Amino acid sequence: MVENQAILRFNGATKRFGDFVAVDHVDFEVHNKEIVSIIGENGAGKSTFCKMLTGVYSIDEGEMYFEGKKVNYKNTTESMKAGISMVYQERNLVGMLTGAQNIVLGHEPGRGFISERQAYERAIEIRDRLHLTIPLDVPVEELGAGEQQLIEIMRAFYNNPKVLILDEPTASLGEGEVEPFLDFVKNVRNTMDIAIIFISHKIEELFAISDRIAVLTDGKNTLTDRVENLTQIQVITAMLRTGKSYGRVPVAEKDFSKLPVILDVEKASYDGEEHHLNFQVHKGEVVGFYGLVGSGRTECAEALFGLRKAEKSYLFNGDTITRCNTRNMIERGMIMTPEKRANGMFKALSLVDNICNLFLKSGLAGKGAGVVKKAKSREFADRILSDNDVKYQSPGQAISGLSGGNIQKIIIGRSIAIENISLLILDEPTNGIDVGAKFEIYQKVRQLTDDEDEERRIGVLFISSEIDELLNVCDKIYVFADGNIIQGFERNNFDKQNILSVAVRGKRTDG
Amino acid sequence: MGKKTYIRKKKGVKEQLSRVFLFIALIVIAGIFQAVQTRFLMVNNIMNLLATSSIIGVLALGNMILMSAGEMSFSIGAQCTVIGAVFGKLLAGETSNNLFLAFVLSVAASAAIGLFLAFCTVKIGVPTFVCTLAVATVIDGCTQLLNDGTTLFSKFWPAGFNLMQMKIGRLVPVAVIVFLCLAVITHVVYEKTRFGRHMYAIGSNPTAANNSGISVTRMRVWAFVISSVFFGFAGMIAASYNNSVSLTMGSELMLPAIAATMLSATFLQIGKYNVPGTVLAAILMIVIQNGVISAGYPIYVKDIVQGALLTVAVAAIAMIKEDGLPSVKLDS
Numbered sequence: 071m072v073e074n075q076a077i078l079r080f081n082g083a084t085k086r087f088g089d090f091v092a093v094d095h096v097d098f099e100v101h102n103k104e105i106v107s108i109i110g111e112n113g114a115g116k117s118t119f120c121k122m123l124t125g126v127y128s129i130d131e132g133e134m135y136f137e138g139k140k141v142n143y144k145n146t147t148e149s150m151k152a153g154i155s156m157v158y159q160e161r162n163l164v165g166m167l168t169g170a171q172n173i174v175l176g177h178e179p180g181r182g183f184i185s186e187r188q189a190y191e192r193a194i195e196i197r198d199r200l201h202l203t204i205p206l207d208v209p210v211e212e213l214g215a216g217e218q219q220l221i222e223i224m225r226a227f228y229n230n231p232k233v234l235i236l237d238e239p240t241a242s243l244g245e246g247e248v249e250p251f252l253d254f255v256k257n258v259r260n261t262m263d264i265a266i267i268f269i270s271h272k273i274e275e276l277f278a279i280s281d282r283i284a285v286l287t288d289g290k291n292t293l294t295d296r297v298e299n300l301t302q303i304q305v306i307t308a309m310l311r312t313g314k315s316y317g318r319v320p321v322a323e324k325d326f327s328k329l330p331v332i333l334d335v336e337k338a339s340y341d342g343e344e345h346h347l348n349f350q351v352h353k354g355e356v357v358g359f360y361g362l363v364g365s366g367r368t369e370c371a372e373a374l375f376g377l378r379k380a381e382k383s384y385l386f387n388g389d390t391i392t393r394c395n396t397r398n399m400i401e402r403g404m405i406m407t408p409e410k411r412a413n414g415m416f417k418a419l420s421l422v423d424n425i426c427n428l429f430l431k432s433g434l435a436g437k438g439a440g441v442v443k444k445a446k447s448r449e450f451a452d453r454i455l456s457d458n459d460v461k462y463q464s465p466g467q468a469i470s471g472l473s474g475g476n477i478q479k480i481i482i483g484r485s486i487a488i489e490n491i492s493l494l495i496l497d498e499p500t501n502g503i504d505v506g507a508k509f510e511i512y513q514k515v516r517q518l519t520d521d522e523d524e525e526r527r528i529g530v531l532f533i534s535s536e537i538d539e540l541l542n543v544c545d546k547i548y549v550f551a552d553g554n555i556i557q558g559f560e561r562n563n564f565d566k567q568n569i570l571s572v573a574v575r576g577k578r579t580d581g
Numbered sequence: 582m583g584k585k586t587y588i589r590k591k592k593g594v595k596e597q598l599s600r601v602f603l604f605i606a607l608i609v610i611a612g613i614f615q616a617v618q619t620r621f622l623m624v625n626n627i628m629n630l631l632a633t634s635s636i637i638g639v640l641a642l643g644n645m646i647l648m649s650a651g652e653m654s655f656s657i658g659a660q661c662t663v664i665g666a667v668f669g670k671l672l673a674g675e676t677s678n679n680l681f682l683a684f685v686l687s688v689a690a691s692a693a694i695g696l697f698l699a700f701c702t703v704k705i706g707v708p709t710f711v712c713t714l715a716v717a718t719v720i721d722g723c724t725q726l727l728n729d730g731t732t733l734f735s736k737f738w739p740a741g742f743n744l745m746q747m748k749i750g751r752l753v754p755v756a757v758i759v760f761l762c763l764a765v766i767t768h769v770v771y772e773k774t775r776f777g778r779h780m781y782a783i784g785s786n787p788t789a790a791n792n793s794g795i796s797v798t799r800m801r802v803w804a805f806v807i808s809s810v811f812f813g814f815a816g817m818i819a820a821s822y823n824n825s826v827s828l829t830m831g832s833e834l835m836l837p838a839i840a841a842t843m844l845s846a847t848f849l850q851i852g853k854y855n856v857p858g859t860v861l862a863a864i865l866m867i868v869i870q871n872g873v874i875s876a877g878y879p880i881y882v883k884d885i886v887q888g889a890l891l892t893v894a895v896a897a898i899a900m901i902k903e904d905g906l907p908s909v910k911l912d913s
């Protein structure tokens with residue numbers, strides 16, 4: 071029967087990037103008039119999988135069938151022609167063209183001259199079919215985010231697709247725009263002959279909209295079922311990574327209620343919104359920020375450190391801070407290492423220069439023009455390198471020749487060398503480095519907070535998307551969603567499933 | 582479905598006013614010069630203004646084609662001069678007086694330069710800024726070679742060489758007619774055809790263009806070739822109009838031409854390089870230059886006024902359009 075045959079089926083889909091298996095033998099199918107959602111943590115392989123469907127990525131292994139025929143698309147033009155349309159996560163409109171002009175972009179009607187009338191009529195026809203009322207005769211840059219999103223979807227309908235892929239379509243929408251958008255997608259499913267693949271990491275949305283849900287974890291399909299057979303907890307459990315075995319790092323027990331508070335934040339306004347950020351960092355405490363990509367962890371840290379324009383008022387070492395820039399925060403003893411290691415180093419410069427540039431003000435360079443004191447710098451750099459167990463050939467070599475783990479050690483090592491350091495903010499410090507180096511960084515972090523000499527202990531703010539490392543190294547974990555801190559977990563209350571559930575649902579769990 | 586409210590960005594008075602800023606500036610500045618020097622707006626002087634504008638204008642049109650595709654060239658002056666010199670040199674011999682052949686060869690030469698630039702930037706991937714700067718230096722050297730290191734002039738140039746100076750009905754110089762024809766053609770191509778639409782698209786959002794099945798690479802190659810042909814046109818018009826090819830003929834025009842293109846993005850639809858704006862801005866540049874001279878001010882006043890105008894215009898764009906212009910991204 072036609073009804074039962076999947077319009078799109080993929081058996082054993084596999085995609086490798088070098089040694090890394092991004093999509094690992096995934097079986098997937100979608101039927102006409104069905105919404106199948108794909109959910110997974112950051113980097114679980116959702117987008118990669120969809121890009122395999124549209125021909126952006128080649129298929130390393132596996133067989134793909136579209137309408138019963140085996141296919142292998144080389145590029146998006148081929149898949150689009152066949153009837154697979156994808157709406158990408160990033161904006162894909164030409165701002166100065168009107169909605170209608172954007173919808174027909176690349177397929178403008180008319181010979182020689184574009185027939186604007188035909189183009190407009192064609193666009194209006196699509197608009198009517200989708201029961202929308204957006205104006206199509208104004209430049210799209212004058213429209214709101216929600217309207218632009220819908221214009222992109224109209225564009226995807228230009229070729230009468232049989233399969234429509236929506237990659238995180240709600241990510242750019244404001245609060246009031248999400249619900250009407252979900253209604254719209256459901257309506258499309260009900261009224262048209264189309265199969266919809268919906269990618270998201272917001273679980274409530276998926277339960278509201280999907281017929282079936284497929285979970286991807288580390289590139290593997292860990293769960294697929296009809297939505298009525300599933301609970302949110304089941305989905306969240308399936309999303310949990312099986313956990314690569316790191317060594318557990320020893321953590322000293324402390325009673326933080328008796329220790330001085332280094333950082334005390336309640337709320338701050340940035341990017342045009344007020345954010346609830348109720349958290350503290352004590353001396354000798356490692357505080358973890360967990361959340362999905364886009365949940366606002368980095369933005370929060372940047373606002374506190376003075377990298378992001380913000381209206382704020384928080385306590386740092388007892389002082390109220392309302393206005394700051396990075397320089398005076400560093401002088402006060404707060405420092406942040408950037409999410410992208412590349413932003414923390416001067417690629418072509420030597421290890422010595424990379425280490426010393428932060429300290430040219432404090433004694434490594436003379437007064438006035440600031441002539442660099444070479445011998446002193448070298449000595450200082452040698453100390454940092456050996457203190458942090460960096461493996462290198464010579465202090466004069468360019469930093470870009472080192473491994474990611476060693477570069478990170480240098481960045482952290484020089485950061486904690488600043489005078490009167492009391493708070494170190496690490497933004498995804500273990501991103502893309504090997505397991506051994508990760509463990510060394512955990513040890514370093516604990517050593518900074520559990521130092522024998524209590525006076526020398528500092529506070530650390532550890533931002534990560536890897537829940538396991540936070541559970542390993544932190545004393546407390548705060549979970550972010552939509553720019554706010556939703557809930558905090560003490561070490562004795564750490565529960566992987568609970569934490570992930572808060573991050574995915576954006577709501578507190580009780581118990 | 583029915584009731585849905587979406588957020589619409591508002592258009593302020595500030596933006597509406599700045600849409601016609603260029604036109605207002607032209608009228609105000611011309612008015613000032615007229616007040617200072619009453620002969621400024623006489624028909625003869627206006628024709629003279631337009632004829633001079635046509636050289637900058639054609640150069641700016643070519644530059645608009647390049648910039649709308651997201652590229653920016655520093656070789657437009659050099660290209661203009663060298664093609665003028667090639668054209669002049671081809672006709673400089675006692676027996677060589679086939680104007681049409683010289684024209685065709687010059688156009689071929691300019692297209693070849695465009696292709697070479699496209700090869701270096703699009704194919705090899707040299708940043709356009711660096712590449713065009715380097716190529717401009719090479720071209721300047723070639724011009725010196727052609728000109729024997731001085732201003733090129735030949736008594737053997739055929740009578741038709743001065744075509745651009747000739748006036749139709751004893752009034753309108755041919756240069757103006759050529760300029761307006763090129764402007765109209767470019768305008769129609771940009772507003773009415775797929776080619777022009779796609780050119781805008783690749784400059785404004787290459788990813789979106791690519792996802793729509795537009796070959797960004799091919800369009801960029803076309804942008805280089807067509808713009809270089811325009812620079813060549815400008816060179817030939819200048820050679821013909823001036824009846825000589827000086828070594829700095831093009832380089833003097835480069836900055837006003839680039840300025841004219843940038844100013845065009847302030848006209849009517851903010852952030853979109855367009856032909857009417859380019860024509861208007863080219864005329865404005867010459868009005869300033871001519872006005873300063875005829876009013877007896879020192880020549881550097883021209884630079885100050887032109888520069889100030891450009892600064893104001895671009896600042897206005899930066900304030901209104903957060904994401905900048907094609908080829909001039911304002912990352913913040």
